[in-house]
Amino acid sequence: MEHNPDFSSFLHHIAQHVSLTQPEKELFVSMLRVKRVQRKQLIEQPGFISSHRTFIVTGAFRAYFVSPDGQEHTLSLAIDNGMIGDPGSFLLQEPATLFVEALETSTIVQWSYESEQILLEKIPQFSVAMMRRATQIALTIQRRVIAQLSLSAEERYDEFVQNHPLLLHRIPLYIVASYLGMTREFLSKIRKQKRISKR
Numbered sequence: 001m002e003h004n005p006d007f008s009s010f011l012h013h014i015a016q017h018v019s020l021t022q023p024e025k026e027l028f029v030s031m032l033r034v035k036r037v038q039r040k041q042l043i044e045q046p047g048f049i050s051s052h053r054t055f056i057v058t059g060a061f062r063a064y065f066v067s068p069d070g071q072e073h074t075l076s077l078a079i080d081n082g083m084i085g086d087p088g089s090f091l092l093q094e095p096a097t098l099f100v101e102a103l104e105t106s107t108i109v110q111w112s113y114e115s116e117q118i119l120l121e122k123i124p125q126f127s128v129a130m131m132r133r134a135t136q137i138a139l140t141i142q143r144r145v146i147a148q149l150s151l152s153a154e155e156r157y158d159e160f161v162q163n164h165p166l167l168l169h170r171i172p173l174y175i176v177a178s179y180l181g182m183t184r185e186f187l188s189k190i191r192k193q194k195r196i197s198k199r
Contacts, residue, residue, distance in 0.1 A: 006034045006057045010109045018125040031115035037102045044100035050089035052110040059106020063098045074178040156180045
């Protein structure tokens with residue numbers, strides 16, 4: 001099972017953060033499941049408890065919520081070798097508040113909440129990896145909040161282009177706009193102005 005290329009991709013990603021023994025790798029792999037997800041398919045949605053962690057082998061996803069006025073607000077984006085989900089729902093095992101949608105036909109690796117409890121107990125290094133992941137998420141959220149409060153729309157777009165060039169080429173423009181907290185029309189205006197200024 002360990003030779004499954006999808007598992008190998010995930011283990012290579014984990015190995016960049018922690019070092020696992022061969023028995024630990026075998027235990028970890030025994031709890032992993034591969035899924036193929038079609039474009040626009042939801043893997044999580046409000047009202048249902050998030051039962052799995054999700055690692056993206058190949059593909060693209062977004063996590064978003066819908067406000068009472070019907071507007072979609074994108075909270076996170078992830079592509080190859082990233083993770084996506086509703087962390088609050090998974091950690092607390094309570095109904096999700098986010099939709100998690102595939103933006104491309106994707107391959108994901110998942111493990112269940114129950115499996116994670118075993119891994120946390122049996123593999124000390126797994127706890128380290130999850131803590132580092134949680135720290136990265138917290139830092140990302142902090143930076144986004146500061147950017148939303150202190151930067152202009154154009155500055156937020158410039159920062160996104162600089163920090164996430166791959167996302168810009170794979171994520172639909174209306175979703176990028178939602179992530180940046182602006183309308184698609186306003187983002188299109190910013191992009192048009194930048195093209196004109198480069199002439």
